[in-house]
Amino acid sequence: MDRSRPTVRQIQYFIAIAETLSFNQAAKRLDVSQPTLTTQIVAFEEALGLQLFERSRAGTILTAVGRDLLPNARRVIEELQGLIDQAASGSRGPAGTYRLGVTPTLGPYLLPHILPALHQRYNVLKLSVREGAPRDLEAGLANGEHDLILTPLPVDDQRLTVAPLFREPLKLVLPADHRLVKRKNINRRDLAGEFVLTIDEHHHFHQQIEQLCVSLGAHLRRDYEGTSLDTLRHMVVMGMGIAFLPALYIRSEIHRPDELRVTTLRGGAVERTHALAWRASSPARGLFREISDVIRSLVVRDLADDLVPIAARKSRSG
Amino acid sequence: MDRSRPTVRQIQYFIAIAETLSFNQAAKRLDVSQPTLTTQIVAFEEALGLQLFERSRAGTILTAVGRDLLPNARRVIEELQGLIDQAASGSRGPAGTYRLGVTPTLGPYLLPHILPALHQRYNVLKLSVREGAPRDLEAGLANGEHDLILTPLPVDDQRLTVAPLFREPLKLVLPADHRLVKRKNINRRDLAGEFVLTIDEHHHFHQQIEQLCVSLGAHLRRDYEGTSLDTLRHMVVMGMGIAFLPALYIRSEIHRPDELRVTTLRGGAVERTHALAWRASSPARGLFREISDVIRSLVVRDLADDLVPIAARKSRSG
DNA sequence: TAAAGTAATAGGTTAAACCTATTAGCGACG
């Protein structure tokens, strides 16, 4: 790249002199000495390879090319000022577009309860939300694809700070014609031999259900795996098995008691824990910690029926 | 103005690092050392008051604000590059918008013969034409309002370079019912006692006619002065007097022999001399001299019937 | 002709941009 590039300073000097048509006046306005302007304009002219001003002992006027270049010079300074302004608004308080990664089994059902309040509290904060499997979220956080992720625990990477938010029960969902539908309470041992549906193995959710089935003595239906919680729900309705679905999903999407029976399994909680995680080195870590607190208090206020809050300040930094 | 303003260099460094996500690679691409980048980016970040990159020993990624600032930074460089490009195209060969001042009694009738050829020869040359009385043209040239003027002689200012172009006869124009219309030749003494019309006194043209009238023994009609050559023509048609009109005007605007009789006065040329003039200090003086030559050759080629060419290299520099 | 203005030049100072060499820390591999 050219080393003799024009300087921002030179462009500003050019504009000031073009406006005052006087090296002396421009020097006063810019608070530099007149010889400085002379040498800088000479350097600028040499860098551009043309003459900007016609100087005489009597005064200074623009050349034709100088006149034509002036608007362009002004645009450069304008863009630079825009950069500075934007930076200034970004340096006081949270700003910037942070990339939030979420699990597809939680994000769509939690974020509608969270984002409005966040937007209200940090009104220059922008979040761009992307879905991804927890494993991908964690990798994406490490390599800068995400700035913040909303993920089920556990998170292993020691370079990440993890702030647990809440526990989410996984509720038992039965088809309307299931043999256990009439039972008031359903215990763990009642599910031995049942066929349990789940989504495909890329999701953390899958592993959890798999382990649950082992402990229940139930069968995981590997031949019919849903690609989303919605397809899973449809499969249950059609009688292909039973399923455990996250409480927030149920709150959001299941409204027809004649189709499905939703209940809680007795004898030991079936649940998953969600956390917010970010790079320990992130300059926005203070903001992210605040966001964790905001989410926790929103959970207590709005979602206590379905979720189990976790007290703040339990987060672990790697 | 802020002295700790960001530097063009810093912005380029910022962009290069953002694109390579590596101080080392960016350093190679920019052909500077890696420590230079480190210190410059630190300075840039301090100037903006925020953090652009998240650095670790493992690598570098953009922060959220850095990501948002990047397009803006690119725009600054883009505008600057535009400035340099425009300057480069302007520095080789004539370019820029030169402001040409012309007399209203010549410009509209000469320029249509001149401008197309000039445009063809110097295709990046742009002329913005303004009319003004010769006195104003001269002053406007001195103070930078014009870069070049097309004016009748004499021009006194010693700081100007004057290139005479051609002599333009002033032809005698009579109304169709004038007593001299039938005469084959009209001599100077035939006009004694005639009423001669002219335009208002701000024009150089006026003085010339005034002197002519004195030498002819004719009367200058001060009570009816036209504001343009066209009104003058109308006044002649209506029988208010006779007039001397520039040959180029007649060539352009007078086509009805039944209305007016146009002839040449015998016994001593009645004419005016036109010249191109510019500031002797103008950086475009070489171009202007070339333009003078172009106009002279066009006069010889296209307008020899009406104008008297003047050989080149007779110009006088003050 | 003097006074007040213009921009350019000379000479020296200061700030900053830059270099090389080194250090501190992370990740991968044997």
Add this chain to the structure above:
DNA sequence: CGTCGCTAATAGGTTTAACCTATTACTTTA
């Protein structure tokens, strides 16, 4: 578990260039 190869940061010194004051050369105005 140490080593090698990578990362960016730091240290110390050099060079560049931006800047100042003082002066000069010249023009316009009083």
